[in-house]
Structures are given as structure tokens and as C-alpha cells.
Amino acid sequence: MSAWIDRIVHDFPVDLSHFWIACDPDDLLLDERILLSLRERGFEVLPFEDSIAFRTEYEERYRAAWDRGEDGSAKALILQLNGSDVNVLPWDYIRDGRQVRLGLADLFPKLSYSVIRRIGSEYHEALFAAHNRHGTHPLGESATKDFILTHIFRISPYLLNRPEDFWREVLRLHYRGSGLPDLLADHVSAILSETTLVDLPVAELLSSKSYMVRVVQDAWERFLGQYGVHSSRSSDAEPTEAFSAIAVPFEHPDVRMIVDTMFLEGTLQPVTIKGSPIGIPDWAKVGLISDPNALADLVRDGVTRISGELPSIDSSHRDWGDLARRLGEVIFRFHSLNASLADTVLKQVRQLQHEADERLKAWILNHFADLPSLPAAKAPVMVHHVPRFLALRRNAGEDRIALLVFDGLAMDQWIQIREYLTERVPGFAVEDGACFAWLPTLTSVSRQALFSGLKPREFAGSISTTSQEPLLWERFWQENGLRKPEIYYQKSLKRNAQLTELEDAISHPATKVAGIVVDMVDEIVHGAMLGKRGIAGQISAWCDTGFVEELFLMLARHGYQIYLTADHGNVEAEGIGRLNQGVVSEVRGERVRTYRSDALAESVPEGIDGFRFDIAGLPSDFLPLYAGTRGAFVPKGDQIVAHGGISVEEVIVPFVKITIKRST
Template sequence: MNDDLLKYFPSQTHPLTLVSDPDRLLAGEALMAELTRRGFQVIQEDDPVLLRHCIEEVRPFTLDHPIILTTAGSLEDLPYDLYQCAYRINVSLHQFFPNLAYPVLQTLRPDQIEILETCQQPNQLLSRRKTIEFLLHTVFHADPAAFRQPHVLIAWLVDYHHQFSPLPDLLRNSLVDRLNGYSDYQAWNIDVLIRDAQAFQRFIQHEWQKSIDQSISGKQINEPQTAYSIPFSNDSQLQDLVPGLVRRGTIQPLQIEEQAGLPTWARPGVMFVDGRLQRLSMLLENTQQQVRAIQAGGQAGWNVWKGLALTWAELSSAIMQTDLAANSEQEEAYRSILRDMDPLFTVWLRNNYAALGAQRLPTPHHVHHIPHYLAYLRNSGSLDKVVLLILDGLSLTDWQVVSAAWSQRHTDWKMRTNLVFSQIPTITSISRYAMISGLRLTDFAEDINHCVSEARAWELFWSREGIAEAACKLLPLYYDRQIDQLPELQDPRVNFWCLIDDTLDRLAHHATLGAADQLSSLRLWLDPMHCTNSLPLETQLDAYLDQGYALFIASDHGHVEAVGVGQPSEGLVAQTRGKRVRLYQDRLAALRVQADFPDTIAWTDDGLLPDQMIALMPKGRDAFALNGEVVVTHGGISIDEVIVPFIQITKESNL
């Protein structure tokens, strides 16, 4: 399908192309990357005012810089001056998959459509039910008949939850109905296990705990246990899964004092020493394998990088625990992964950052997509009031630590983590403003010092959605500074909150001893016994959940430990002077600085920066700071700075 679609977009042929794309065929990652490589800039904007602004920004349309404007509606509904002069195309799923039921196809996400395109298509027309079965088998590798055996279903669920590509409701419901008919699964909540990766992991961990308790209690390991939902003890095929479940983190090894009576198959899932060292070794191995797979496989997709980012964050959190003595071999392995990963990510980001920036629904990819996603949920009836908490500077590694502490204290909180890109350059004044306003940097570049305040930008976004200004409020939090904000936080008129907590950003910038210092300070902040801690914030979030608010947590950027390589002396030429980025409006000035600092990256023309703007960033983990100075900072394009968590917290009953 991609090859057929690309035939509509020959290079150097049409300055402006309008595409009616109700099924989001142009949102596929591989297709968007190829269009970007051919020089096209893709614009997708439903708001007529913002659309006009975007179009005027990219004028004049030329063969050297062609524009594709996509819409889910009719081309005739676009402005006439664009319609009149453009090359016009209509594309839809039934053109490319004529033998599959169109309403079922419409439930697929763009990445799933790209997988379908690589599969052998049926040679006859399929009914709705047969289409569902075909898609389950070809796109999701789900075989309900094979899933009658628990070890097959568990192995599939592990892979499925690592793909970050959830089943559409229609397909999931069909699969759940089939599996609920099997007697082995009467005690399982199949629907929740498919929908919620954390619930699945808790379920497996709980059953593993029961199996180990049975083993060390003195009972026969092969004694039938009808109370068990997962019969590890008497199913050799389930036992064969244990090493893989541990390696992928689905099972966390249980610490026991002795191994008397413990069968050989259970030993990969237990530990007799500090389990963190065992987990660290496993994380190093997993991360190395993921990096090698990207090196060997060429162009990895966004879902592959999300998986690596999560593993890398857990590894970074583990290796920087001050009370966990990683040996020199493990530390060198960590640094080796870093040396391989950073250039790989830089190349991939250059090719895909702009393409993914055009895809904001139904899943956000960039921080400036987040308000649009919240509005999308409101318009679909999924929420009527919301709290967006911005934890300024929250890296994915930080979130590993924060979520672990909060999960223990709030067992009724269910935290679902998605990943998005920060706005490049990854500095607060740009990335946080993009998140609050829903705008790209190119949309507010002339007001980079923000004559329109963040609070006003939040109100303006929701006013475009028809929400009264009195119902929208942005509030920086100062609960750690002896300021009573409780009356303001309880304002009953406000249904759309944006709260900003800069504690984590301050901890990072004050970490003079590097990343380990920053994580130690973060753990102190999470400790209820410390004088300044996160409990007031948690209490307020819990109150919002009880009041029926939809609660989301987002980050504007992450951070890295970097080493100084010197500071440019460019006078007033640089618009922004950070330790990981210098921002220039003058291209020649940026190139002069780069001549003095050749180990830098000149970032420009990404579809989100204005054409004339250049961000100059040190490569790897270097910083514009005194030679040899260790700093914890942000602004660059490392995986730690760019890929950040976007979390939804709900209150639900435990599985």
C-alpha cells in the first residue's frame, strides 16, 4: 500500500497537494518518513485559524519545498484559494483493501495499517466476522484456538504489551468473547489482562508468588492446585516460559532465604542475594540486545524506540542507586551502550521527528499534541473535567523512581504510561509553552519570550474549544514553600486545570555531583520522613481523583548528566544560551560558532522550528560549560531529554 500511495506524491511535481484522508493512511510512520525524505512538509490542522496561520508560514509553495495538506473531511471544505491552485487527491482504506470489511478496517491505528499492508491479502470478499479473524491473525498474531493453552496466551500477552499497539475495541471484544468460553480462563479477567499491561504484570506476579509459596511450604510441586489460575507447578510449558518472563520484567524475582525443596524450573524466578544486582545484570543484557537489534535492523520504528527508552530508564535508575555497588565491568557496559545508542537515536530522530510531529490524534506523539488529545477525549465523551499536572523536568528515569514510590503508597492508583517527544530544543521556555498552548515553536517563535503568558495560553487553547475562561486555570504549585494554595486549588468553577510543579527541575539543576546526586535528591523528596516531600502533591492529586477529574501527568523535557567542553563567546548573537543548546536566528552566526565547536549538531528545518532558526547542540553527553565541569541539564536531543512520560492516573479496584 505504501508504494501505491507514494505514487501519488512524485518529487518536484506539485507545489501544493490537498489530500482527503478520512482513514489516516498518511499517518503511517514509514510513509511519513519517506515523504519527509522527499522534501514534503505535511500539515494537518483542523482549526481554521491555525490552518491559515500554518499555510501563511510556509508560503510560497515551491517544487523544492512542496506542501501536503491533509484533512479528514471533504476537500471542498478547505479554503477556496488553496483548493483552486492545488493538486487534489482522495484516499481511503477500501481502495487498498477491497476484500476486507471497511468498518472493521477503520478501527485500526496507522501503525497497524502499515503492518496489514505487508501481509498477504485475501483473494475473496470477507464478511465482518471473517475480517476480524483475519486481522487478529495477520496484524496481531492472535490465534484464539491456540490460546486455549495458557502458556501460548501468556507468551502472546507478553509480546503484545511490548508492542505498544493496542487492539481496537472491536477486535479485543471479539477475542475476549472467544477466550471467555474456555474453561481454563473462568477465573481470569481476560479483558483487563489485554487492556492493561500493568494489570497483566500484577496478575502474573501474584500467581508466581503463589507458586513459590507452594513450593517452599513443603507441598508436592506437582500436586494439582485447582485454586491456581496459572498452574506453573504442573505445566511444563508454563515452566519453560519463566526465564523469558523474568528477563522481560513480567516476573520480578522473589527473594527467598534458602532453596530447599525448590524445583530447578523455578530458580530463574527467585534470588538468594540482593535482587537489584541480579536485575541490573539482566537490564544490561536486555538493553545491549535492543541496541544491537536496532543496529542490525536498520530503520527502527517509534514503538521500538519506546521499548528501548523504557528499558534504558530502568537501567539508568538501577545503576545510579548509591547503595547498589555496580562493578567496573557493569559500569563499562553501561557506558558502551550509551556510546552506541546516542548516535543511533540522533540519526533516527532526524528522520522521524518531523513526520511524527504531524500525527497528534488519536495518540499524541509530541508535547504540543497533549492539549489537543485532552480536547479529543472531551469531545468523545471520555472526560468532562481534567487536571494536567506538568512535572517540569521529569525524565523517564525519574518516573521509574516516582511511580514505584507512589504505587506502594496508593495501591488504588492505576498509572498508564505513554511516551511522547519534547519540543526541540528541550528547554522549559519552549517545550513547556508548546505543551500548554498546543502550538509548535514555529507558531509562537515571534513571541519566544511569551508576551502571552502560559496562563493566558492555556485559556486561549480551551476557548477555541468553546470553554469559558473562568473554567480554565493554570497555577504554579508552591506547596513546598509554605504558601497555602488549598483554597485556590479547590475552586469549584475550574474544570480544566493545568498545574505546574518545578521541584524536579530544581533538583536536577542543583545536582552538582551529577545524575546520581539528582536521583538521590529525588528519592529524598519521595521519602515521607524528609522535611520537604511529595505527600502534599499526592494528597491533592488523590482529592482531584475523588472529585471525578481525569488526571494526567506530563513532562516538558528530561535531563542528562553532561561534561563541559567550553562555552561559546558569541556576544548577543545567540537568542537562547543553555548548557545543552544555543538558539540562533542568524544561520551564519550559528555556523561560525559550530566552526569553533565542531562536535555539535546544527538542528533546523524539522517542521516545528521556524525556517530561519537553528539550534546548536553538543553531540553525545557534552555541554556548553567549563571544560570538565559535570552538570545535570537539558536542551539537547539525547533519548533522556527528548522521550518523556505522559501518564494517566485513575482509581480502579485491584484485579
Template sequence: MNWSEKIASYFTGNGLIYIVADEHNILGQSKIKKLLNVQGRVLHFYEDPLLFRELYESNFRHLNRTERQTLLIIIKDSQFNQIPYDVYEQAVHLTLSFDTFFPNLDSSVLKECSHVLYDVIFSLHSELIQPLNGRETADFLLNKVCSINTSSISNEAALIKSGLLYYEKYNEGLPKVLLKRLNQILYQINNNRLLESRLIFQSKECFKLYLNQMWQQHIDSFEKGAEISKKKPIHSWDYFNDPFIQRYIFQYIEPVKVSNANRYEQWMFPGLFIQEETASLIESLFRDDYSLFEINDWLRFASKLGQLQNQLLLREQHEEYFQDNVSKANESFDKWIKENFHKLRSLSVLPKPKMVHQIPHYLSRKADKKIALIVLDGMSFTQWHLIKNHLHSKDLKTDETAVFSWIPSITSVSRQALFSGNEPSLFSNTISTTHKEKILWTSFWEQQGFSKQNIAYEKSLGLKSYNQEELAYYYSPSVRIYGAVIDIVDKFMHGASQGLQTIQSEMKTWLNSGYLDYFLEDLIDSGFEVYLTADHGNIECIGTGRITQGITVDSKGERARIYSSLNIRNFTAYEHDEAFIWDDTSLPNNYHVLLAKKNGAFVPKNQKIVAHGGIHIEEMIVPFAKVYR
């Protein structure tokens, strides 16, 4: 039994009302709240008597115990009589306190600790045979719970190893009360380097920043002429020679640019970007002739292209040579997609979907499980590989394939197709908006035999701090089908002043906030089988000039323009060589499309932007992945 299960075991009476004195806010811990919610318990933190009365009268008073949920009324002190008497007299009264659960630990220290520590505290506290004071409690937590063996810290290597062990278990810094105690211990050692390094426990970001600064200085010593051959480089730091640190450090290290590999040992390579390798990486992907490429070849190529582009962007090596090769490959893809797009619509959804609108049909074959489909609006394979690497560093695994977007590769077309399971011609009334996605998503799953209460959908996620309690599925245990849109890539895309480089930089910052991994982990913990995809990708574009038409055009996208008048669309194409006509029977009759050629965009000449809407390989092929532990 873990900590959350221990707390939940106090509230097993179905339909009962509990009044809980919770001075240490134990029931406010997110994992405990989630477990109680899954068990059908309603938690009410009592503050406003009127709000409570409304809740009680509407949902509990007039229902028999067998018909109602279990209610937990949570108060901050032991004044049970503040609860209305008619409720008080029928309720079970409980007090939750650290003094009860951990009698040998100092509660004043425990209440300052993060919730993430309590599972480990609960599993280890039974080792104690006598009460500890505040300082002793802090030492117990540092050594046993946080894996920071304070008695063995005599040098910087030992401190770094403690940091690696601590952040392997926890994603946040030490609680202030423990950080203060650790500082006291380090001051007693009287080692200036240790005192400078102690800030690594303030947060995981501080740890990463410190390691990267030291790694850069370490590599600089080699670049200035130090030789390896079993000599220590000038200005070396002993901890980089420690085998344990060498093994685990690179999940925190950003590769450093170096001129060649000759002067470096093999173990250092994950922390290096060897510039001479760029050309060979590019040559391994691109070729002179793509004429024999079929669907699976292009799907694999798109993923490898995104992987390579992500590497080059992270290393600030997004060179013209690489972009020229992409352009050449895309010329072949352009020809292939124009000849074969109509065939994609009729391909089987099994063993894996080939187009985004087939994804719901594929998932419906797995509907004996709870299903969560997370759509990162506008995510290309370039962003996906950055995201995938981040998820893998958090011990989340991915099973990846690729699917085609719709044409035009714009949100109102491709994302509606994705959530509705239909071709665009079947949602012609809403093809210019995404406001009906929830209705379309719900309708698809109702046709599969689910009721409305089993289905949830929400969008505009990822734009603020993560809070599971704000998500649509959290308070509804009956939800079995969950669809959600994370808008962060699209937000970064439309503000990318430096092109793809800006997006990758901002994506890294967002990923380090923990939003995505918390979101996915909570879904997995709630029993969902989680899938992640995109409605379309994106490309770095160069402006070819604006097309000024006023009200004669229905939608003025940067890569796609939509007309209700066929004649105006055709005349516009005739007048602008940088555009071409796209017609397909999958589109509504009055929906006429004009697309930008190659990587052009209908914006001022030579302006660099990141956009979508056309038929570039980076827009048209997107990831579809299962995420699991």
C-alpha cells in the same frame, strides 16, 4: 454513609447561614472540608470580626437565599452571641462534638487522634454498648481501628505483622496517645526485643528503617557463610520465617547487594540485588544494530532504558559498561531523529499522542470528564520508573505510553508547546519565557468551548509540604480543566552534584513525603481524570568547555544555545566541534539553535552535570501516563 458524609448531612439547606460550635475542630478535617467545598458550602473560621463582616457584606447580605451559597460560620466554643446579632438572628445554630457522635468513647482520647482514623471509628463505634474510659477507648482504637491486636503480641513477629496491617491502612504513625498506651502494654510483656521494636509505630519511615536494618543483618548472616538447606541461618530472626511477613514485607525493603543467588530461597529474591544479573539485564536491552528501529521501537526502548537505569542507580551499579551501551544506542537514535523529526509533527494524535504538543488535543477528546494534566518539569523515564513504582505501592495504577519532546528540549520551547497545543513557531513572541503558559493553556481550552472559570493552571508545585487548600482547583468547583507544573525534578537536576545518583536519591526522599500521591489521590477524589507527563527529560553530561560570547548569544543553556543572529550561530558551530546546528521549520525565523553533541555540555571541561536541551534519547522521549485507582 461515612464520617464525612455524616457531617455534611447537617448542612443541606441551600443558601442558609449556619453558626457551628466546633470545639473539636471537626470541620477542620481535610476530607470533610473537601466534601463541603464540592457541595458548594463556604467555611469561615470566625476569628476577626472585620474580616468576617467584609465576607458577609460582599457575598451574602444583599443576596436572596436562592442566589447565594451556604455559609458555615465556625466558632471554637459555644458562645454563639460573639457573632454579630444581625447574622445570629437569621442563622441556624449547631454544636458539633465527639460527645454527640461517639457517646461511648472518651473524647479526650479522640481529639488527639489523626483525622485519617475517623472514617473507621465512625463505622465501628456502634459496636459499643457501654461507655469506655480513656484507657479502654485507647485499647478499642488500637485493636479495632488500627488492627493492632494487643492481646496477641507476645513476640517480635506478632508486632511486625501488626505494623504491616496498620501501615496497609494508614500512611502515618500512631497518634501519641495510642503510642503511649501501646508502650504500656509492651512493658508489661517484659520482652527487650519488643521494647526495641516499638518505635516502628512512630512513623512509616521508622517502620521502613527498622525493617531494612533487620533485613540487612539477616542477609549478612548468609553472606558470611550460612547455608539454607532448611537450616536457620546464624543470627536469624524468627519473623522472617513467617509466611505472612514474607509475603508483605518487600514493599518496604530496599534490595540488598549479594554476590550470587545460590544460597538464597526463592521468597527472598525481591529483597536482593544479585550482582551477577547486571550484565544479563544490560544485554537483554541493547543490541548491535538499531538500523531497523522505527518510532514505536524507540518509544519502547526509551521506557525500558529508564526502567533499567533506575534499577541500576538504586543499586549503585551505574557502570561504565552500561553507559557505553547507552552511547552506542544514542548514536543510532541521533541519526534517526535528525532524519525523521519533521515527520513526527504530522502524525495523528490518535490512538495516542506522539509529541507533547498533541497532548491537549488528545485530552480534548475526553473533555466530557474533568481533566487534570500534571507536568513534572524535566522528568525522564529514569525518574518516571521510580515514581511509577512508588505510585503502585500506594495502590495507584498507571496506563503508560511515550511521547517526543520538541527540539531544543528546553522548558520554554517544549513546555509551552505542551500547554498551548501549538508548534513553537506559533508562540514566537513568548518562546524565551514560560510566563504566558497560563494564557496559552486557557486559550486552547476556550477554543474547545470552555469558559475561563472552567480552566485553572498553576506552576512551582512540589517545593513545599502538600496542602490541598492552596491548589487552584480546590475552592472553585466550576474548574473542569486543570493544568499544573511540579518543579521538583528540575530543582534536583540543577543541584545534582553526583549526577543521576543524586537525583534518584533526592526523588526517593521527596516521594516518601507523600506529596505526589496525596496530590493525585485528591484530584481523583475530586472527580478528575488524571494524566501525568513531562516537557522533556534529562541526561548525565560531561563538560566540553564553555563558549564565551557575552551578549551575542540570546540563551546560554548547558546543552542548547539560542541565537537571533544566524551568522553568529553558524560561525560558533564552525569554531566548536563539540556543537552542531539544529534548523527546523517548526521554529520561529529568528530563532537559531546550537546544540551539544552526544552527552556533552557547554560547561567547564570534564565537569559532570545533569542537564537537558539536546536530542539525546533520554531528553527527547518522555512518559505520558493516566493515573487511576
């Protein structure tokens, strides 16, 4: 156990009390490593967000058992209060609970609280070690920023005087998945404003990976133009883009090494050309596709690199989100190959998918219970965090918000749509992210959680249907200050003919939030006959109808901030045998079955490759049985595309913010 984790859990002695109240204004307990450590000691942490919901769960899962002398769901429960005033709690909680106070100001006394409270929790552990080792005297705001840059991000802005030094650090940061927090990016920008880098958008490049990728992609295509190589992207580029003249020193060895990796993993897209340009350096050919075999080589090299960097049992949810995006890029490229070339790399891709799924399954069995409680202020960790995150964005000034839920959209399929839009929509930009679907990855479970902002146990009465979604969406926003006429919901959107009616609704001045279900991908998946490769072809044809492009442009025209996500993804699976149980199973999915009692769940015939994984966030009488690995409860050997189970492609879905800069 690290010194940081030990310092936090030290305040909670084992067996001292059943019920604890943690005044935790900085959400220190809501870190997955802290939550896991506490759970291993017999504690569960439950944030106090809604008095009625907390009371229900507290009485049902904990207090009743303790009154009977039993452990219940856990030996002890910690009520996590995001504040310092316990008087907001019911009196019996204050009477019964043992109180503990936690805060960053007390844990980092030599650093500026106004700075460290704006640094992500993922850096607390390293910062605590650096503070204890190198913090010799109290530091002000500016000195605290320099301290964090030096000891956590390994950057000294005072040494970034040359373009090659700056770009090396920018690429290194984003390759490691740790762009600078806005506060620190602005600090570096202010320091560099008096150097030769003054004309660069320093803060944006350091803080936003998507912005950095757009700049580097644009610069790469202009770099190739020096050798007579031109792409469709470069010819269609919007001339008003602020980064259109930014040069990247690709020839520098440190820059070249990271750019090479970005091409291999799909972060940067190589330029397709005909023939072999004269004079182009050999190192630059990784960013070119001069023949179909080159793309197959990129897929093969990407698989090799990702295979050696798969997250482990101790990794964070952020590591898994990064892996899902990298894997999605490779799968997208794999499906772009013609059939004969795809066969040459099929075995490697399938092996990578299998290894990733097995590791994710082991990780989920250890960590999934902690995900629902993680904070959503910076980005949703799970789909039921999405409404709460959007409410925070409205409070931050985003007056009109559109949430597009592409039902059943896997990460590789989002990347396919993203690349289509990037090529055809001028000013199109994406802040890519990822979040976890609810288990089981069924529409009635995960999509309801997404629109309601609730855990599935909180809508137990409708868990087998989606009919209550409009009411749940409306209720959430009314509880967050909107009136009914300001809230819009529409499902089953997929064709151009429906866009006129949608525009009539979203263009109304009163409309502030729009929840829109686009279900074409899910419809394609359920009718798939040729696997995910065939689905990719159908998605391409759907995009060519102009529907997706016009949908985004329409929302942008009417001033909406656009967020896109999915309720679950989809995966190729193989039949392991039918479960012929009649009405015993409540939900009879192809990748999961659910039962209403332990006795029914145990009625599964021997020899079926399935496993149980019960989650506290599900109703107590909703018990899933998952098909093993990439199996499905269909006749043995049948090949299908399905969802409901536990795999990277089903569980980790895109959560992205989309902006479209319009020409002036």
C-alpha cells in the same frame, strides 16, 4: 519500498503539481513511513487543522518561494484534509490544488471498513499484504476480526482452551509491544466466554500491558508465597482488587521464558528476601533478590538484552518509546545499587546509553520532521499533541481532567516515582506511555508547546520565556468549548504546604481541566552535585514527605482523570568548553545554544564539538546549536546534569494515565 507505501505514494506523481489536496478521512498520509517516503520524493504533508495557521505557513514557507521560481521548503506541498468535503477549504486552495482521495474502504475492499478503521496505522502495511495474498472474498465484521487476528497477531482464539496457551499468547503479545486493539480483545473475550477461561478478565489482559503486569506481579508474589516467601507488596495488597485470585501457570516453559525476560528488563519487579528459601525452583530465582549482587546481575543482564535490540534508522517512534521505557527501568535499577556494586556495571550502562543516544540522533535527523504531523487520537506522539488528546478524552466522557507536568522528569525518574506510589497507594494503576519533547529540549520551548498545543513557530514571540503559558493553556481550552472559570493553571508546585490552596481550586465544581506544573525535579536537577545517582536519592527523600502521594490521592478524590508527562528529561553530561560569545547567543543553555541568524550561528569557534539541526516547527530566526553526544558548553571535564540536547533521556518523556481505585 513496500507494496503498501508504494500504493499510497503512487497517487502523487513527482513534478505534476506544486500544491496538492488529499481528502484523507482515515489519516493514511499521517504515518511516519508514508511521510518519510513522500519527503524523499520532494513532498511535504501539512494537515489542515487551523485555517489561519495553515495559511501563514503555506504563504511563508512555500507559496512565496514558488512564485519566485524557487523550491522553498519543498518542491510540493500536500494539504491533508481529514474528511471528504473539499468545500470546507478556502476557494483559492480548491482552485490551485490537485486533488487526490484516499480511504481504507478502497484499499481493503474485501474487509469490513467498520473494523479496519479501528485498527492502528502501524498494522496497515502487514494487513495490506495479507489482504492481497489471502483475501479471496468479502468478509463481514466477525470474519474480518478473525482474519486480522490470524494474519497480523498470529492468534487463533478458538485454540486458546488451556490457561497455559492463553497466558503464552498474552505475554508474547505484550512483550512484542503489541497488545490487541480493544475491538479485537473484546472479540476474543466473547469467544473464550464459553471455555474454562470464562472467569479471566480476557479483554483487559489482552489489550492493557499495565493491567497485565499488575496481574502477573500479584500472581508472582502469591506463587512465591507457596514457598514461604512474602513481599511488602503482597502484604499491602488491596483485597478488593479483581485480579487478586488470578493464577498464572509460571511452571510452563513457554510462560516461564517470557516472565524471565520481563524480570531482566525491569517490567516485573523481583521480590527482595533474606536468605535462600528451601525448595524454590532454580528458574524462579530470577524473580528474587536474596543479596545485593543479584540486583547488579539483573542490571547487567538487562543491559545485554537491550543492547542487542536497539532500534534502527528504520524503526518507528513507537519502537523508540518502548526503548526509552526499557532503558529507564535499567537506569532506575542501576541508581538503586550501592556505589561499589554500581561501579561493577558502570561501563556497560554508559556504553548502552552512548549507543542508544547515537542511534536516536541519527533517527531524529531523518524522522523528527514527520513527528509533529502524526495523529494524536490514540496517544500523543509529541508534547504539543497532549492538549488535543485530552480534548478528545473529554469528548469521550472524561469530564474532569488533570494534567500534571513534572518539569524535567526523565523516564528513569518517573519509574522511581511510579514504584514508590505502587508500593504505598492501594489501587494505584498506570497506563505507561511515552512521547517526544520538542527540540531543543528547553523549558521555554517544549513546555510552552505542551500547554498551548502549538508548534514553537506559532508562539515565536514568547519562545524564550514561559510567562505566556497560563494564557496559552486557557486559550486552547476556550477554543475547545470551555469557559474561563472551568480552566485552571498552576506552576511551581512542589511542597505539602501548597496542597491546601490547590485543593481549594480543583474542588470547585466549575473546574473541568487543571494544568499543574510540579517543578521539584527540575529544581533538584539544576542544583545537582552528585549526578543522577544523587538526584535519585533526593527524589526518594521528596517522595518520603508524602507530597506526591497526597497530590494523586487529592485529584482522585475530586474525580479527576489524571495524566502525567514532562516537558523534557535530563542527562549526565561532560564539559566540552565554554562558548564565550557574549550576547551573540539568544539562549545560552548548557546542552544547546540558539541564535537569531545563520551568521551568528556560524560564529562558533572551531574545535567545539557541536552540530546544527534546524526544524521547520521552530521560528525561522531561532537556530539551535547542540553539544555533541553527551557534551555540555561548560569548562572541559566538568560533570553536570542538564537538558536541552538530543539524547534518549532528554527527548523521550513519560506520558501516562493514572487511576486510583478506591475501596468501597
